[in-house]
Amino acid sequence: MDFFAQQARVRRSSRQLVVLFTLAVLAIVAAIDFVVWVAFGQHPNAYGELAGSNLPLLLVTSLGVLLGIGGASLYRIASLSGGGRSVAEGVGAVPVAANTSDPALRRLRNVIEEVAIASGVAVPDIYVMEDEPGINAFAAGYSVADAAVCVTRGCLDALSRDELQGVVAHEFSHVLNGDMRLNIRLMGLLFGILVLTIVGRQIAEGGAWSSRRRGGQLVLLGIALIVVGYIGYFFARLIQAAVSRSRESLADASAVQFTRQTAGIAGALKKIALAEAGSSLRAANRHEVAHMLFGEAGSFNALFATHPPLMERIRVLEPGFTEASLARFAAQAAAGDGDEASVPPPLHPAAATGFAGAAGAPLGVPPAIPAAGLASAPATVASATASASVPPALPGIAAGVPADLRAAVQQPTSALVLVLALACSSANELAPAERRAIANAFGDDAAVAVARQLAAIGQLDPGSRLPLVSLAFPALRQLSDGQRQTLLDALDALVLADGRVDLAEYCLTRLVRVQLQEAADPRHAPVDGKKKLVACRASLVLVCAIVAIYGQNGDEVAAKRAWLLAMQQAFPGEAVPWVVPPRAWAKPFEAALDDLDGLSPPAKELAVRALVAAVQADGEVSLVEAELLRVICASLHCPVPLG
Template identity: 30%
Template structure:
């Protein structure tokens, strides 16, 4: 699946969504106008009292019916509907801009702590971390939706950097590790390919349209069931003012149905593609199909109990409203489960096996797997890196990438993994990674940190630095990504001092270290969304032609070849091979200057981040060809490719340094 084509398709669906939304507004205005007109007639018609004709204001006029055409009222109704839609959208935009974690919390989600000792939660976190590293994405926050007994999951957020994954407890309790991995891969496909962003924008646009209908359902439910403390008052109001209230309640349901119809029309096909992507990511169709079969046969179903379930039903892995929408068919947010399973397993006969709770058996299995993992250390996995494979892997991780991610997690020292479970420990890991190999500079850095940290934190830092000394340089970037996930939980007041400390440690090292600068850049890109509203990575697209970007491309490729080789002839050859991938690249010239390599790289990436998707594909292809021109990929070059992909918002899976 081509990452760039999927991104284009997601943007095209935005126009389709806008068209459907416009049609929904046009359809909802006439019924509301007719109801408003009908209610207003008694207040505007004239009456006959004791032989005299009087209007509502007791003015003597001839008796007449106001008629069905009332342009001023129509304009007022239209303005009122637009105001409700705008207010509803503004509220949800404000909430969604805070990140996917806020949407998960609105559904009643509780964040899974990185310090959790529950074996099921540890397994869930491990699966999410593996998938994020394999996809080259930031690690999302993970939430448990306790207001659900069935099997379900979702991904929410505007960008991969502020995304959150939510699962129900049954996902951990009923699904095997491989099946859980298939469900998480399905959700990561939505994150990678822009579906999550589209779903979030859809939620914001349709919130005002569905809000009156959702409110009317809750009002009637509270009045009938007596759950509200004001149930008697609600019943009385409904009885007394029923001629006024009931018509609006009926019309508000129309808005809810129209919102469901729009979500259904836009969302259904995405589920088939995400299922196929999950199979591609894991190369385990039996696990993905098995998860869907368990969803269909699980006794508790897929229902999620939350006041926002209906509005966010298009986010979920399966129907969050239970069976009712499926019976309606047209308003279902997902294709039928039977069809989804058959597309993966053509031999499926349509019968879902009954699935009881498997909690005890699953816990025993998790404990057994954990014991095996502690006793065994998997050997390093080597993945051949070819140019075509690397380009195709952007946004489409292969099973080998998933295995490599699992291997990288397995070889991280336990003391480092434990430290990264807390924000303060993750900060110490970041400091330890920035310590120089030169003993004199290292001593200077440790003296500085001793003045900034409390004694206990400083002792922990020393232990971490010793543990990281024996860690391969190929593991530095995965460790940094795991640390950044935990650093997002730092208190707001601790954010500026932490970045100042990172800057000080980088400047103390007299050598220009790409990894140090890259880590600094990643922290600046990924941490700000955690300390306020989510930021759109890279800003708006301003470049749709390659010509204005050629100077930045020349700068980027020159930095790559200068960093990867010291032989001038090899540098020139690699630069020329990379430039050939760019439109107009024949005009580029290698810049031999050695000054401020990293600063030039950062400046070039800031410019190129504003390019369109088609141009980014050319740029990444040029970088990959440039790096692999000598037939090998070094550790530094592997890190650089992932850093460039991160800066351009084109996630690259991990690449093992090896012969190309």
């Protein structure tokens, strides 16, 4: 999956959607204007003049319809201000507890956590629709920070681990590609148009009790609103379905690159085709989320189908697949094909941060991009922006975190203590300055709790530190706004407690800050910027220099070589002077990241290519480089580049 190409497609879809919905709304306004003119404009006013000769009536009508549709749409969107959680609970889904004892729910949590960590995003809220036997799922929210992934009980009961992973990967592609924000807006627009029918019904019922002539006019207007509203809703649904079908095809392809296999998602689609309930939902408002789902929510006419036909989706994944192939698959499933219950050993530290080579490949070198060919093959570098991971590695990401620490991230208070402990400079004991910083923020008891946690942190593989932060995010998200800000202030104090900025401490603090600040106001999360790369040249030069210096362990000659590869990617043919990063690099680095986050998607893609070139200059991806790249990508709101 080329993340930035996907983003470009979503933007085109969004623009097309705006144009088509605008045309639909204008057509609705024109139709209602005509009805009002017929009903009221042909009757003389107090001066014996025809109202139809005056534009004010039609202008007021047009403005009223536009305000009505717009107001209803904004109301519906505002009602979903809770993001993914609001959408999930709106269809009757219930949250999956972090300490659930249900094996199926435990497996679901593991799979979602693994994919989230591998793609470099915060773990989303997890929901299940317990009363839905159909095989289905969806992702919802305004941004990654308030995302929710929801699956049906049928999905849990029917699918193997590989198949569940394929479905989850499909939903994560929607999370990463910005589809969720568009989906919520779609829900609002459709509701705004549908409200016309409700208003029309009320006007018609009121007109039936009015005087004969006036009542007849109101009844006519009410009926017209109902008819026009349903016609508008009809065409809006057609637009929604067409946009959704194209995005679902892309999400299927993305899921394959997430998991590096077609069998998982193809198997899930086959089981939908075989299941009695298919992918249908029972929820009364299932049509409202139909465009978000993994499969069709019910039996729709082809025009209203939000997904391509099942067999067509399967054939894209497995060319030559036929009805006979489906019958053979059914026989194999009935015989019991086994589930992948075993968990692989923990990952190498670099792999735990998102980089894992293919079987037999040097660890840390994504197989899609030969390190030696980076400078001469820029087209291949685009694949580095894919949010993918080798499937056997995914379970190992979570398996690398000890059970006691996994338990600690399940509750807000213990998760807060854990994150504070991770930010401390020593695994042996709290330094006096660190103890004061924690006590000033959360009290002496918190300082004692952090000190107790240090021993467990000391046994933690360094490569599991940032994945552990991602696992803690759902609990941290439950903190109040005041507690979140206090935590961020305490982390800043801990980083500076020893008088220097350690890279590992900085990466952890920056990652927490990006995730928590966005979670505080997900509706205003950063969207596509407009800056060109040349406008942010100084920022990219500095960021690449810092990555190169740390990636090459301070070897300035090797760092310059890595940095030069990055500059060749970003500014081919230009002579860019080398910049020595300042000793106090943290604040300039943060300012540079904020500047780069304002890049347009094509420019941001070039920036990520440049960073990948610097990281892979020596043919290896160290833990330092992997963590830096993870934090940079989180700051730039794009997925971790995985081969």
